[in-house]
Amino acid sequence: MTVQVDRQESVRLEGVSKLYGDLLALDKVSLSVAPGEFVCLLGASGCGKSTLLSLVAGLDQPSGGAISTAGRRVAMMFQEPALFPWLTVRANVEMAMRALPRRERRAKAEEFLEMVHLGGFGPKRPHQLSGGMRQRVALARSLAQDADVLLMDEPFGALDAMTRDLLHDELERIWRERKLSVLFVTHNVREAVRLGDRVVLLSSRPGKVVEEFPVELARPRRTDSAEVATLAARITDQLKREVARHGDVAHKTAAAQEVRS
């Protein structure tokens, strides 16, 4: 099934379901991301957030429904930077641009490293960098794919709070400068409110969109501000209600049967 995407959407999911054998991971999820929009996806552990990103990235196929990225280039970034340890930082970024001539590739890699504040670190190896710096390299590599849509799966989940704050600032700047559409998965409600134009809450498995929260706070925001804390508390309450519903086996079985039939 194909899905029409209008100019106001970079990514569109319509009634997307995903079954792994008997396990229904996603149940008729409909969601869209506008060009230049930053959408954060929250939900209990195992509710299908990573599954959703991998479907949008085309790494796997949905069992039902349709997904479109309207021909836009999509890059994905994971919690682990997954750099090649035997290559230099610059060569890791260059890997994303193998189609370009060597000289151009090298110049662009330097440009992307500057963008993430790692100018001068190109000749280093990943093990010579901190965790935050390695994640910056991964971000530079994603940007080097010349993507319009950036899918981010808990990219800062393993970092300390201070490093995460710095990376939030950098990601926000790059998102604005490059007019990216971002779909950002996190467990951290404050992080979602700090970054998102919109926070989408998925139910416990099978994942379904239960509520969307527009974030109308001025940018740049501070993770520790009262405004962020207030909205984060509201979202957390709703998230807790979803987690509490997790034992609803009858509902899950019925939904799985419906997708299969």
Ligand SMILES: Nc1ncnc2c1ncn2[C@@H]1O[C@H](COP(=O)(O)OP(=O)(O)OP(=O)(O)O)[C@@H](O)[C@H]1O
């Ligand atoms: N390739 C797979 N084969 C079988 N089951 C899978 C596969 N990938 C994910 N699942 C299952 O699908 C469900 C959703 O997993 P997924 O990783 O998408 O959730 P998540 O919301 O990203 O979880 P977390 O927040 O813990 O990272 C889980 O029950 C998981 O065990």
